[in-house]
Amino acid sequence: MNIGFEAKRVFHNKTGLGNYSRDLIRILAKFYPENNYFLYNPKEASQTLFVSQSTNCIEKLPRTSFYQKFYNLWRQRGIIADLKKDNTRLFHGLSGELPSGLKENGIKSVVTIHDLIFLRYPHLYSFFDRKIHYYKFKKAAKQADVIIAISEQTKIDIINFLGVDASKIKVIYQGCHAAFKEIYSTDQRNEVVKKYQLPEKFILNVGTLEERKNALTLVKAIKDLDTQLVLVGKETSYSSQIHHFIKQHHLAERVHFLKGLTIQELAIVYQCASVFVYPSIFEGFGIPILEALYSKVPVITNKYGVFPEAAGPNSCYIEPFDVSDLHAKIKLILLDTSLANEMKEKGFEFAQKFNDDAIAQKLMTVYNDLL
Incomplete structure (x- = not known):
């Protein structure tokens, strides 16, 4: 099975979401080595944060010069062509985001939502950050076939703040390095x-x-x-x-x-x-x-x-x-x-x-x- 991951944080984030993403991929590669894990990275990393001992963890960068320059556009939509070319049957957004066009192209989707702190404590975030976060999370929650919440608390917040049916949410805890x-x-x-x-x-x-x-x-x-x-x-x-x-x-x-x-x-x-x-x-x-x-x-x-x-x-x-x-x-x-x-x-x-x-x-x- 070919499984794709939104891997921006895997290669560019030292803490938090980066640690979650790297650990998730590491343990899947260890316990289920029969699969291919494609890590879709929008741009080359300036430092090495992820090195896998498994040959089935494969970094994927934008293929065209256009998307190499406009890599955020690639993350949002252009990535679909790469997923289809790689015969990726399932795509997992590891940090609350999914590209547009997955369902229309027959690609199943999972998204992990870590928290909705920006809605619980809006004063800790700028007006524009709140709007952007809400748009991305609401869109991903609607598009995804399954939402993974990292705790029961997060599941409750997803139901209450994003209006998602509980049956769509699975609670799977984080691992530890x-x-x-x-x-x-x-x-x-x-x-x-x-x-x-x-x-x-x-x-x-x-x-x-x-x-x-x-x-x-x-x-x-x-x-x-x-x-x-x-x-x-x-x-x-x-x-x-x-x-x-x-x-x-x-x-x-x-x-x-x-x-x-x-x-x-x-x-x-x-x-x-x-x-x-x-x-x-x-x-x-x-x-x-x-x-x-x-x-x-x-x-x-x-x-x-x-x-x-x-x-x-x-x-x-x-x-x-x-x-x-x-x-x-x-x-x-x-x-x-x-x-x-x-x-x-x-x-x-x-x-x-x-x-x-x-x-x-x-x-x-x-x-x-x-x-």
């Missing part, structure tokens, strides 16, 4: 600790430093705790609020900012952490939670939305803006070794439901049912 399932040696850990000057014990947060991720609440929560904090992620304008608070309360020696880590280095940082805190306001899923669970780190996160679905029954939950509650939960885990160990082991056990083989089987069932 294999790097977070490895056990690293003391030498490997020491190398990363030395390179990034990590403290001996620290609280960890991973994610873009933007308003929705709510890292400022975490910085406030550790102000009066005898611990240090490591924030891993790209900084945005929201970061200025964090830096202001740090300067105001003389926390510069206790809050560390990291970015540009390799995936293996990030996995090691997780395994060195004492507690992982993820106070995000809203997510479609929250893959850093899963990375922490696989890394056997106790997790504290938001009590609402998708977070209990991702973190399981043995994580700690907070009101997202309750500084004192977060302070108390961190302190409790740091002081209670038996509780921390229980959270590590049971959290790791819960994470097994997100293993690659189960995800691959569910995806292939969707594909086969369509064809």
Whole structure:
């Protein structure tokens, strides 16, 4: 079977949607090597983000000079000719988009919708971004034969905000990169600790430093705790609020900012952490939670939305803006070794439901049912 994927994020996005796309293709190629996986990339990548060990993962770029120049037009419509030429029977849009003309040309379609945060929290997005996102997601949801939601929370939002019938939506969770399932040696850990000057014990947060991720609440929560904090992620304008608070309360020696880590280095940082805190306001899923669970780190996160679905029954939950509650939960885990160990082991056990083989089987069932 020839399966096509909208692969812009596979080759051009380092985090989030890129990680989801690369992991999905990786696990399908591993567990179902009999298929060909065509990765339709609108333009050549400036850096190598995806290298497959499988010969059945084939990058496809625009064939004509016209579409090489107008690659966004190729993504929206011109790609159909390439899909037909490659005898691609099914096309999967990995990030909420589908080209026009699939159904008319007998090509089955699947689209993954990760979240509808721009509708839940419109103030976090510009007027034009909201309009563009809504148009693309509404169009893809209408066109697709099947919609994949990455969580039950996202499925509910698709039904409520896009008016889609529940029978059209399948919930298939995200996977987790294999790097977070490895056990690293003391030498490997020491190398990363030395390179990034990590403290001996620290609280960890991973994610873009933007308003929705709510890292400022975490910085406030550790102000009066005898611990240090490591924030891993790209900084945005929201970061200025964090830096202001740090300067105001003389926390510069206790809050560390990291970015540009390799995936293996990030996995090691997780395994060195004492507690992982993820106070995000809203997510479609929250893959850093899963990375922490696989890394056997106790997790504290938001009590609402998708977070209990991702973190399981043995994580700690907070009101997202309750500084004192977060302070108390961190302190409790740091002081209670038996509780921390229980959270590590049971959290790791819960994470097994997100293993690659189960995800691959569910995806292939969707594909086969369509064809």
